[in-house]
Amino acid sequence: MRSKKQPKKPLGERYAQVASDANAAHLARGDAFASAQALGYSQQELASVPHEAMEMGLGCGNPTALADLREGDVVLDLGSGGGLDVFLAARRVGAKGRVIGIDATPEMVEKARAFAAKGGYKNVEFRVGRMEQLPIADAAVDVIISNCVINHARDKAAVFKEAFRVLRAGGRMFISDLTLEGPPPQADSPGLEIWSDWLAAASGKQEYLRAMRAAGFQNISILAESPYSGPAVCKTLEGKIVSLHLKACK
Numbered sequence: 590m591r592s593k594k595q596p597k598k599p600l601g602e603r604y605a606q607v608a609s610d611a612n613a614a615h616l617a618r619g620d621a622f623a624s625a626q627a628l629g630y631s632q633q634e635l636a637s638v639p640h641e642a643m644e645m646g647l648g649c650g651n652p653t654a655l656a657d658l659r660e661g662d663v664v665l666d667l668g669s670g671g672g673l674d675v676f677l678a679a680r681r682v683g684a685k686g687r688v689i690g691i692d693a694t695p696e697m698v699e700k701a702r703a704f705a706a707k708g709g710y711k712n713v714e715f716r717v718g719r720m721e722q723l724p725i726a727d728a729a730v731d732v733i734i735s736n737c738v739i740n741h742a743r744d745k746a747a748v749f750k751e752a753f754r755v756l757r758a759g760g761r762m763f764i765s766d767l768t769l770e771g772p773p774p775q776a777d778s779p780g781l782e783i784w785s786d787w788l789a790a791a792s793g794k795q796e797y798l799r800a801m802r803a804a805g806f807q808n809i810s811i812l813a814e815s816p817y818s819g820p821a822v823c824k825t826l827e828g829k830i831v832s833l834h835l836k837a838c839k
């Protein structure tokens with residue numbers, strides 16, 4: 590007899606499926622427009638980007654709303670997914686600026702490139718790559734943004750070291766991300782199956798901030814912090830996941 594339990598897919602495969610299947614993103618977020626507004630995107634912002642990119646938004650905040658982007662800035666988005674934050678940043682930095690999105694899932698990059706072409710964006714670029722080993726030259730960017738991605742990295746020290754390397758002196762970084770607060774739950778607690786990869790990589794707030802400081806970041810500030818809840822958050826994790834919005838400088 591076959592077991593009813595489906596084997597769990599690796600993270601990359603799951604994001605590839607989300608990228609390839611429009612419904613998967615909807616299922617992950619329910620009403621995309623309302624979810625995006627709840628995360629801090631304004632109606633005006635959402636109306637300004639390709640609709641499909643908005644629907645594929647999988648973030649836990651709106652780092653572009655925190656970022657003091659200036660015309661001409663070169664911006665890098667770590668884990669750009671369908672490109673929602675890249676497209677928002679692109680409007681702010683204008684024709685003289687540039688926004689580069691990096692994502693480890695080729696299917697996500699393909700989608701984001703298609704949305705960029707459809708939206709006629711001339712100042713954006715999407716590259717396949719891992720944030721632990723960025724395909725970007727030293728000191729090449731003015732601003733780094735990232736939305737709900739670094740939490741996936743088991744080696745956060747490597748991510749922040751790379752972010753520091755590619756940021757120019759005086760550059761800024763704006764992150765929306767999730768941390769785990771309190772003792773980690775028992776691995777076999779009900780509802781945790783889909784969170785097991787996340788839990789294996791999750792770190793607490795202090796550990797996260799320590800990794801940023803160790804990489805060399807200065808003036809690290811928590812701009813906002815709130816308990817994270819969503820349809821996928823099971824009882825065991827309720828109140829344990831914290832949504833953090835951070836700024837740091839080089």
Ligand SMILES: C[S@@+](CC[C@H](N)C(=O)[O-])C[C@H]1O[C@@H](n2cnc3c(N)ncnc32)[C@H](O)[C@@H]1O
Nearest residue numbers: 604646647648668669670692693694719720736
């Ligand atoms: C929760 S989604 C967020 C996507 C996007 N930032 C947004 O707000 O919609 C996480 C994204 O991070 C990407 N990702 C996961 N691990 C990564 C890594 N090590 N390097 C680069 N991208 C990664 C996934 O492919 C996925 O697109």
